[in-house]
Amino acid sequence: MDYYNLAIKRESTRSFKKRPASGRQLTELQNYIPVCRRLFPEIAADVTVLGAGTPTLLNGCAGYHGLMIEAPNYLVISSAPHPHDVENAGFMGEDLVMKLTELELESCWITIRDPEEMRNRLHLPEDRRPMAFIAFGNATVMLPSSRLDIKSVSNIFIKQRTGFVAPKLAVDHAVYTKKWGESAEISSLPLNNSIYQAFIAACCAPSYLNLQPYRFLLDGHRVVMVCLPDEATASDDVRLNVGIAMLHFAGTMENHHPSDTGWIMGPPEGTAYDLPEGAQIAGYYEIDIE
Ligand SMILES: Cc1cc2nc3c(=O)[nH]c(=O)nc-3n(C[C@H](O)[C@H](O)[C@H](O)COP(=O)(O)O)c2cc1C
Known part of the structure; x- marks a missing residue:
């Protein structure tokens, strides 16, 4: 696919x-x-x-x-x-x-x-x-370019979609270098770049209430998925969110480069990232590019 x-x-x-x-x-x-x-x-x-x-x-x-x-x-x-x-x-x-x-x-x-x-x-x-x-x-009449915009569970409305990242996380705000909060500036890559495409796909993933309570670190060839503390999302929904975004990333990446290992759950051994309080590493993915 x-x-x-x-x-x-x-x-x-x-x-x-x-x-x-x-x-x-x-x-x-x-x-x-x-x-x-x-x-x-x-x-x-x-x-x-x-x-x-x-x-x-x-x-x-x-x-x-x-x-x-x-x-x-x-x-x-x-x-x-x-x-x-x-x-x-x-x-x-x-x-x-x-x-x-x-x-x-x-x-x-x-x-x-x-x-x-x-x-x-x-x-x-x-x-x-x-x-x-x-x-x-099959959907009834689809509003051509609209999707739910959820501010909170009692404040849900349809918002015009201005581009494929809105109202989703923008890649430059979702992907940091190994230093938390420092944008990896993925959007400076050409749009046909596999890493750029995989992150766009991950940022388009559905999530509970569209809150997208996660970010990514790009540390060399390693991508680390970090879950942010989020009181609105129950733990099973956090874990579904993780699996869903991991699928978007891996599916897109592996259309370009097959991977022997795919996502590995939990933090990579022997590395320590300076994460905000309450944030947790869901897993990591070693990109197989020479
Ligand atoms: C774990 C999970 C549970 C969800 N539960 C509901 C739900 O009960 N009702 C609903 O209308 N949408 C539900 N959604 C859909 C999200 O609200 C939707 O994915 C989000 O608003 C993003 O919009 P999009 O899917 O159009 O990108 C759920 C999504 C996820 C990932």
Whole structure:
């Protein structure tokens, strides 16, 4: 998949036609599910495709303020426990969002508020916990260049999109040198540069309430992802955010340069970065360029 262009093209949709995805689209999606990207292939994680009865079935279990998004189709990723199960579900879920975007389907991540209740209502096995939940289908009239701008959970409105980074983090504000706060000035690179494209893709990633509570350090050939303290985002949503942004970065980077290791979780050994209080290293990525 062309991750860079798909990452730029994708935006959340909350208004869907009743018509479900076509048989061809659903077959292509089902064929892709077993080979979708994973952060940890060894984690047992199942993907279930659900239909239009889902909002009634899961009423109150999911969505901002418990408000479900009405769509003809949904994806649920349920996983066995693992220290990085949620990040892996975010990575897989966003890879499937990229596939949906390629199939010309629109989508929206939905917050899981009560995973236990959701597992019961979906009759998932005891050893699986639902971690990622995504609505998809065909959008009703799409405002051509608009997206949700969320100031807080009670102050959400549509804002005109002036460029692909707005209202997203701009790359020059998101990527620092190894010195916290010092811009790596990535935008001085040519636009076809793989590192520039991978950071643009990461900055276009969806996040809980669009808060994007993370930044990146570019230390030589190493990219370090740092999560900022953020009271609005619950820990599972922080971890989904991480997996999602990691997928955008890795997918785009690996369209140019295959990587043996991909993202490695946690801080790199033997290095100390001067981070703000409460900030934590989610993982790092060694760019494989000669
Ligand atoms: C973990 C996660 C949970 C989300 N939950 C919801 C939700 O419950 N309802 C909703 O309307 N959007 C939800 N979203 C979508 C975000 O609000 C959306 O990605 C963000 O506003 C950025 O807009 P964009 O996706 O158009 O770039 C969620 C996104 C993420 C990553």
